[in-house]
Amino acid sequence: MMFKNSPNDTPARMSVKRINWEKIEPVDLGNTVWGQLGEDYDTINDVVKYLDLEQHFAMKKAKTFKKKTAPVKKDVISILAHKKAYNTSILLAHLKLTTTEITNCLLINGSEATRKKLVSSHYQQLLLYAPDEEEAEKLKNFAGDISKLNEADTLSLKLVNIPGYQLRLKALVFKHSFAEKEEEIRRNLEVVQRASNQLRKSRKLAKILEFVLAMGNYMNQGHIRISKATGFRIHFLAEMDCTKTSDNKMTFLHILARAVSSKFPEVLSFADELTDVKDASRVVYPVVLGDLQQLRKNWLLIRDNLLETESKNKADRFKIAMETCLVRTNGAIKRLEQLHQSTSKEFNKVAQYFGENPKNIGMQQFFNIFEEFIRKFQKSSMEISKLLKTKQPQKIQR
Template sequence: MDMYQSFKGSPSELHLVDQFMLEMCKIPNLGQTLDLLLAIRELPASMAELEPLISQKIHACKQLQDSPKFVAVLKYILAMGNYLNEKAGREKASGFRLSSLTKLSLLRGKEQSFTLLHALVEQIFLHNPDLAEFPQELTEIKALSGASIKGLSAEVEVLRKELASIIECRRQVKPKVIKAGTLESQFYKKLKDLIQEYEEILSQVSRRCTEMKKVYHEILVKFGEAEDRDSEEFFGWISTFISEFRKVLLEIMS
């Protein structure tokens, strides 16, 4: 910038690129203005990426809330577990952690190929075959992305800070006096309109984020899990169980 601003000759003598750079150097607070434009350009894409991920988590939680078949399958598992406890001389359990769902395929009988999961699927298939369709009530679980609810909430907070930074940067670079009708006045008017638009979008995303955390908390309470349970871990257990259940069901039906 120092080199361009120290140029004393005619701009027409310069290459078009240099002429362009010379004009750029005349813009007050150029660095801050470019940073501002970059942030304005990237923010909507970041907000657009978050909304469907948050909605996906909400739908997955609501499917778990509204799935009587999944709850019935858990009751089958609890009954089978208590039968084994009784045979082993242990007390009956009133419930179990969902992490146990991934261990059903590890508990084997006399035949190494027959697991507790096989016994579960067999009993359901023989006595209550409708319950074998419970994965159809939980379609969103398998489709979930890797982003955790805690991570998505943190990203929303980052976007909120970025928007606040944009508002502050606009305040700093905007001249106190601007002639009406000039390109400069049009620029700051457009900038103001964009910021208002982004504030509305971010407000909607924040509301969805609050709803996401609320329904997830309700799900943790419903299934007796710790309040700080990581959502990736939580949904991962159920997703793995669904996959293994379907695999064993195909074995039994074939």
């Protein structure tokens, strides 16, 4: 039996829970209990209206949670070259400083603790990744939404608005690396100077060379070209082990060590008078001189172009700080230049002392020869000493 909605039915006033059943189609009712319903439907329907089912089974409005959506990526604008921007971003992540804190360092402004976080290598990287002229022009003319610039471009935009930003970075590299570079140059010049003095004043080394000359002249008798020598080029000192005895078991150096040990044992310790020769042999003098010349070149560059960094910003203390730095470093560079002159004179003296032309032999080559001679002589001396001990007759035990 089909039921129709009562004309008094009213539409639901609120959403109620559903009864999740499976409906029987009317054609299938037949003699089922459902087919017997209907006589009191209208009465029941009226009762149902007053059961407040809507209130009892009302659907509770679920709390609406704002769906967390991934932050919408801005349309990031990039002006710097990709590689430069990438490297700058890595540096910024490493420094953990804001772009404002970094630019304040170029103004010698902000807290001293923040400025100390930036060392010479950081300024060197900032200089390396700084915008070039074309990029600087694009940044200065940028009229878009600054918030859409990536972090590297944001920093670069702040940099190009600082007067003489590239010179400032070069100056800060100079300022923060100066003490270390000055110490390195001074140490290398001083060790060369000391080694030169030690070689020229070592009486024990002179005695050994006298022995070498006598032995060589004795062995060279009859050879017009090489006999009766009054001296020899020092490169022979590092080549003595190439001249072997007839049985190939020892070298000229072994014979020399044995003779010195036998006749002049007091000079076996000649290396004790040459303590700085090894360190001097490691000094690449052209590099040291180049570093010194670069210090002066950078100093002049900063001094001659410092006016470019002037700004109207009262908080900008860069120019004053660099003027003080230039005064201090100028005196230090002058002292290094004087040390270079005196070191060069000492080397010329020692080279000439050993019969060499300073213009024809490099410092490192010169000291390398003596360092190698010392090392080989000591090794041969130890081998001879060990050999002599094994040949000593054993005492008869009673």
